[in-house]
Amino acid sequence: MTKHQLVSVFFIALFLFILYQVLLIFSVFSHAIFWAALLAFGFYPLFQKLNQRLVRNGWTAAALVTLVIFLAFVPAVLLIFLNLAGEALKLYEWFSAALADGRIKNAVDSFRSLAVVQNLESLFPDGAAKERYTEWLLDLAGRAGNWGAGQAAGLTKNLLGAPFGLLLTFFLVFFFLKDGHKIYRFVYDVTPLEDKDKAVIFSQTTGAFHAVLRGQILTGLAQAALAGIIFFALGLPLPIFFAAMTFFGSLIPVLGASSIWLPFVGYLAMQKLYTKALVLFFLGIFGISLVDNLVKPYLIGERTKLPYLVLFLGILGGLKIYGLTGIFLAPAVLSLCFTLIKIYREKFL
Numbered sequence: 001m002t003k004h005q006l007v008s009v010f011f012i013a014l015f016l017f018i019l020y021q022v023l024l025i026f027s028v029f030s031h032a033i034f035w036a037a038l039l040a041f042g043f044y045p046l047f048q049k050l051n052q053r054l055v056r057n058g059w060t061a062a063a064l065v066t067l068v069i070f071l072a073f074v075p076a077v078l079l080i081f082l083n084l085a086g087e088a089l090k091l092y093e094w095f096s097a098a099l100a101d102g103r104i105k106n107a108v109d110s111f112r113s114l115a116v117v118q119n120l121e122s123l124f125p126d127g128a129a130k131e132r133y134t135e136w137l138l139d140l141a142g143r144a145g146n147w148g149a150g151q152a153a154g155l156t157k158n159l160l161g162a163p164f165g166l167l168l169t170f171f172l173v174f175f176f177l178k179d180g181h182k183i184y185r186f187v188y189d190v191t192p193l194e195d196k197d198k199a200v201i202f203s204q205t206t207g208a209f210h211a212v213l214r215g216q217i218l219t220g221l222a223q224a225a226l227a228g229i230i231f232f233a234l235g236l237p238l239p240i241f242f243a244a245m246t247f248f249g250s251l252i253p254v255l256g257a258s259s260i261w262l263p264f265v266g267y268l269a270m271q272k273l274y275t276k277a278l279v280l281f282f283l284g285i286f287g288i289s290l291v292d293n294l295v296k297p298y299l300i301g302e303r304t305k306l307p308y309l310v311l312f313l314g315i316l317g318g319l320k321i322y323g324l325t326g327i328f329l330a331p332a333v334l335s336l337c338f339t340l341i342k343i344y345r346e347k348f349l
Contacts, residue, residue, distance in 0.1 A: 032165050036172035047177045062178035208335035212328050215299030220250040223257045226288050257288050
């Protein structure tokens with residue numbers, strides 16, 4: 001090995017070691033950095049228009065857009081969580097009242113009267129199945145009540161002083177907006193690839209993030225709004241709570257929003273409210289869930305050029321590995337992988 005090669009190997013090894021240490025240091029703030037980058041990415045077109053047409057000052061435009069995001073998101077999130085906490089407590093009270101006046105007992109008895117359920121109950125000792133139903137319902141109500149009480153207490157405790165993570169997130173949003181083009185250009189320039197390949201890779205990655213952000217958020221909001229309206233119109237309990245739950249449920253593949261509205265169909269049927277059960281069933285399938293099945297694959301799959309099965313499994317795996325951030329990261333990583341495969345085939349095969 002020549003001296004030049006030795007120096008090159010040492011430099012690369014040292015650089016990779018230092019880069020790893022830097023990543024370890026900043027991994028402490030990974031969630032704040034990710035959500036700040038996502039918010040800045042989503043609102044960057046607004047920043048560009050404001051900077052080019054009105055204020056013509058990067059600092060002022062970034063500050064205004066950051067303020068807009070803060071005023072739009074923080075009160076809304078606090079309001080949603082306060083409502084969720086309060087309605088979770090109402091859910092526990094509703095369960096307790098339903099147990100006291102016999103509504104839960106009647107619902108369980110109606111459920112047990114079904115032939116399929118009776119066949120399953122024959123596998124258990126007399127009365128054991130009924131006790132299991134009641135214990136399960138009580139446990140569910142207790143968990144909801146405890147969660148609501150915990151959230152209400154936590155929000156009350158931290159309401160006067162904003163959490164450090166929230167402040168850090170919006171601090172980063174400001175700098176990502178102001179210096180976003182510089183960060184993008186720096187990463188683009190130091191990426192050791194040919195210009196043609198870099199252009200394709202960066203374009204595909206940016207497009208994938210746009211598609212995922214737009215698809216997940218817009219679809220979830222549409223489903224949550226539909227669910228809230230339908231629950232309110234049918235006189236179902238806690239429409240705000242279950243609308244918010246529908247938004248979070250819509251982010252998860254497989255059952256999605258149906259994990260929220262479908263159990264209510266069974267509950268209404270057990271209460272012998274067959275008309276409401278049928279209305280909710282059809283509005284759930286052809287309204288709430290249809291939005292997910294039609295809009296999300298179009299908004300995400302068409303732009304990322306990913307087969308729906310690959311996208312579906314990727315989001316599931318991303319949730320398992322990265323948590324909630326995996327919903328946004330996994331499609332972008334998969335899209336990048338397919339782009340690299342395409343470049344590899346063109347260059348080496």
